[in-house]
Amino acid sequence: MRSTVLILAIALLVVPSGATAGPILESALRAADGIVPASGQSQPRTCQQIAVMGEQDGRARQGMGGWFAGGLLLSPFFVPIMPIVAHTTEPVPASDALADLERDDIGCYTTGYVRAAKGKRVRASWIGYGVSIALWGSIIAAAAATN
DSSP: OHHHHHHHHHHHHHSOOTTSOOHHHHHHHHHHHTOOOTTSOOOOOOHHHHHHHHHHHHHHHOOSHHHHHHHHHOOGGGOOHHHHHHHHOOOOOOHHHHHTSOGGGHHHHHHHHHHHHHHHHHHHHHHHHHHHHHHHHHHHHHHHHHO
């Protein structure tokens, strides 16, 4: 019973809530950032500012539920399959996010996006794998105790 409550508590912490900003709100916030100053000229954004924007989008758009479930379910013989996949693959930003950027800024944005989104993927898959190992360990311990 305690393990079920623990699993549900971890799942609620890992799975993102429905209160995250949607793409319409994100577009409005981006448009608000591009307000033209009184002089009439907009300030050019630096690569670092665009990378931060990519990190924000990476955190907002990358889900953790699938990576957690993969880490939980795909651990045969205690091999961390999903954490390995999360470490070796790179997330790709959505094309609608790249459409608003200049050609030279796409690399900066992608770097920030990958940094944030990959971190979420890796963290969720390792948490799922850890929960799986704990479940397998408790099952093995329970089976050993009954024999």
